[in-house]
Amino acid sequence: MTQGKLLEFLENIDLLEHFQLPTKWQNPLEVLPQETVLSEAEFHTLLDTHLPKLGSQQRTRIMEAVAIAFYHQQTDWPVVQTLVCDDAPQLKLLTDNIALCWVDEERNYKKLSAFIACHQKVLDKFLDDFWNYYRDLLPCQDSPSQQTADKLRYKFWKLFHTDSGYQQLDERKPLTLVKISELLYVLEHPELPLHNNPVELGARTMVQRGNISYATQTLEGTQAWDTFMYLVATTRKLGISFFEYIRDRISKVGNIPCLATTFYEKSALNPFGCSWIPHSAP
Structure with missing residues (x-):
């Protein structure tokens, strides 16, 4: 990694301040x-030499900031523009746009x-309403419209702004309400999934394998x-x-094409990214 560029980048985007260093x-x-x-x-x-009294927590923050800065500067791989994830603060620095996972929010x-x-009855009723609203979002991915998006934004506000009389629930709702743009980012870009469970399950598979084979x-x-x-x-997906x-x-029969070929064929059937393409005015 190039140290000079990293430090300049850290200063420009206030990464170190964000990590409260x-x-x-x-x-x-x-x-x-x-x-x-x-x-x-x-x-x-270098850190040992110039910052010998640096604590482990501060060192971790610096390394995280450096890694994020380098990720944005490197040119070997494209920087992800939008990430579907939970609301961990570190993830918000990786990309310009965040789409929050509805499954994580429900947890x-x-x-x-x-x-x-x-x-308990109030909470059960709210969770039913939560998932009913989630199901209302699903058709928007296939047939989005501005009118439907406006209705869903209003229903979101009503769901998370209405008091229930259960204090813990009413204190939790505003924390979701402020995430409206991230949770409803799918209304602007219908190609996005509403949750990132497949990614989490993929990571869990590696952890399970490690538990078995160490x-x-x-x-x-x-x-x-x-x-x-x-x-x-990849074959499963x-x-x-x-x-x-x-x-x-192994048999070299060749009946199954290259995975990359299959991937491109399937992706061609789905207009991923079309909502990001600027449309010229008529």
């Missing part, structure tokens, strides 16, 4: 070598402790592990049997 730790960063390509280990060595309400029967012993083993986990996930795919490749 004290000024006494920010100032020493300005004396680090400029326009120098550094590995992660070399950067840690905030599932955590409420309604011990009184009347409160870890690999060599770099080659790690690469092989990653490759086959990628193939399993493309509707291809992983077993048949492996057998086709």
Whole structure:
């Protein structure tokens, strides 16, 4: 990573301030070598030299800020414009636009402790209304319209602005109400999913594999592990049997086309990104 560009970028977008790094730790960063390509280990060595009393939490914040800054500057991979995720603060720095996951938002309400029967009834009623509203959003992905979007925005405001008499629930609702633009970003871009469960399930598969096999012993083993986990996930999403795919490749029959070819064929049937294309005025 290029240290000079990183520090300039950090200053421009106030990443260090966002991570609440004290000024006494920010100032020493300005004396680090400029326009120098550094590995992660070399950067840690510089921190040890110039900030010897830096705590582990502050070091983590600096490394996160540097990683995010470098991600925005690198040109090897396109920077994601929109991310469907939860509302973790670090994720908001990765991209310009955030679309919040509805499943994650509902979990905030599932955590409420309604011990009184009347409160339990109110909470159950709200959760039913929550998912009914979610189901109302689904048709908008296939046939979006401005009139429908306006109605859904009003229903969103009504759902999360109306008091229920259950204090915990009424205190939670405004926290969702302020996220209206992120939760309803799908009304502007219908191509976006309403949740990111497939991504979370994919990450969970890797964790489960680690629990079973613990870890690999060599770099080659790690690469092989990653490759086959990628193939399993990709074939599943493309509707291809992983077993048949492996057998086709080993036997060299060639009945199953390249996964990239299948991916492009399927993506051509879905106008992903069309709502981002500027339309010229008639």
